[in-house]
Amino acid sequence: MKRLVTFVLAVSSIGLGAQTAASPAASDPLAPVAWMAGGVWHGEVQGPDGKATKIETRVERELNGKALSFSSSFDGVMQYRGFFAYDAEKKSIVFSYPSADGGLANGTVASKDGSLLWDFQMTEANGRVSHFQVHTDQTGSDDYTWALFALKKDAWVKLLEIHYHRTQTYDESNAAFSA
Secondary structure (H helix, E strand, C coil), rough: HHHHHHHHHHHHHHHHHHHHHHHCCCCCCCHHCCCCCCCCEEEEECCCCCCCCEEEEEEEHHHHCCEEEEHHHHHCEEEEEEEEEECCCCCCEEEEECHHHCCCEEEEEEECEEEEEEEEEEEECCCCCCEEEEEEEECCCCCCEEEEEECCEEEEEEEEEEEEECCCCCCCCCEEECE
8 A cells, every 4th residue: 555655646746747847838938949949950952953052040049038039041141030939919929030132021830730830921022922831840859841832823832841950059158068
């Protein structure tokens, strides 16, 4: 009987520990995208000419964790810089980023069927607006796939898919490695 009580208390404390550990994440409206923060994400995409473009993306927590900033470089040249934040009125994660060619993207991110669904409008420098979606599937703590779809004649057409892998980077300001 004493062993049974000890076992029940041990199992209960594990369950309570899990609830306690989960409660900060549950109260963090950015939790669905927070796993992307830290380190450097590396990807590569083949262009129509067959030439590979190397992509590096950095995502960091900002403003006491209330936002995530990100920047993406293609072959070492900055292309995008933006942010994720929680919009309490919309009750959703929103993002926005300008591009090096003068475009501006605005959209939302939601969890759907174990993936992240990014739904956004891209306004190009010439004023043309296009509707896109990105499906992001985390395949490990340091890996994910990113697939871009464009809305064409009421159908989503897959344009490309990129596999990203995160590596650690040395943060000189904190004199530490981050992942």
